[in-house]
Amino acid sequence: EVQLVESGGGLVNPGGSLRLSCAASGFAFSNVWMTWARQAPGKGLEWLGRIRSNSYDGMTEYAAPVKGRFTISRDDSKTTLYLQMNSLKTEDTAVYFCTTLNQKNAFDFWGLGTLVTVSS
Amino acid sequence: QSALTQPASVSGSPGQSITISCAGTSSDVGSYDLVSWYQQYPGKAPKLMVYEVTKRPSGVSDRFSGSKSGNTASLTISGLQAEDEADYYCCSYAGSTTLYVFGPGTKVTV
Numbered sequence: 001e002v003q004l005v006e007s008g009g010g011l012v013n014p015g016g017s018l019r020l021s022c023a024a025s026g027f028a029f030s031n032v033w034m035t036w037a038r039q040a041p042g043k044g045l046e047w048l049g050r051i052r053s054n055s056y057d058g059m060t061e062y063a064a065p066v067k068g069r070f071t072i073s074r075d076d077s078k079t080t081l082y083l084q085m086n087s088l089k090t091e092d093t094a095v096y097f098c099t100t101l102n103q104k105n106a107f108d109f110w111g112l113g114t115l116v117t118v119s120s
Numbered sequence: 121q122s123a124l125t126q127p128a129s130v131s132g133s134p135g136q137s138i139t140i141s142c143a144g145t146s147s148d149v150g151s152y153d154l155v156s157w158y159q160q161y162p163g164k165a166p167k168l169m170v171y172e173v174t175k176r177p178s179g180v181s182d183r184f185s186g187s188k189s190g191n192t193a194s195l196t197i198s199g200l201q202a203e204d205e206a207d208y209y210c211c212s213y214a215g216s217t218t219l220y221v222f223g224p225g226t227k228v229t230v
Binding site: 044045105107111 | 156209222
């Protein structure tokens with residue numbers, strides 16, 4: 001059974017940093033492209049970025065609102081995905097989800113999410 | 121502001137069929153057969169319902185079907201059931217610069 005469990009969310013001041021983790025199990029993590037998405041309170045889904053498998057090229061790509069502030073990484077030995085968030089803004093307040101990305105460019109499995117609140 | 125446009129809400133009676141539209145542009149929906157749909161209950165994680173416009177993952181009811189015409193994709197739910205009451209989001213691949221765009225979501229009421 002595929003499981004994705006996000007952690008690391010919490011309250012952070014504007015301008016601060018936070019690192020989220022996503023522990024994966026139940027599938028061959030090292031072969032799978034992964035993504036992060038978020039959902040602000042009462043709002044829709046927003047794709048943030050993706051990381052390709054290291055066997056492909058391990059490259060990352062980001063959505064414009066977070067490019068330069070957020071960094072996605074992965075540790076295949078720990079089957080864990082990370083999202084380093086810097087220079088946080090109040091508008092970054094959201095539930096953050098990690099997802100798998102299949103070869104059909106669809107997000108086929110999602111974690112339950114972790115809440116990040118940016119506020120002073 | 122979302123790159124894709126969806127109606128805010130759609131409603132129907134049990135047993136009826138409803139269709140949710142997802143309007144994009146020639147840069148996303150119109151250029152790629154890579155539209156996917158997600159179902160989300162309040163406070164829960166989204167679930168993939170349709171990918172590549174028309175395909176269903178294993179385990180998804182065949183009451184859910186997808187289609188596309190030009191720059192607009194659609195999700196049809198047939199034989200509407202109470203359990204179908206949820207939010208539905210469309211998403212499209214949008215090329216190597218933007219990559220993925222979501223619609224704002226549609227609340228389905230049964």
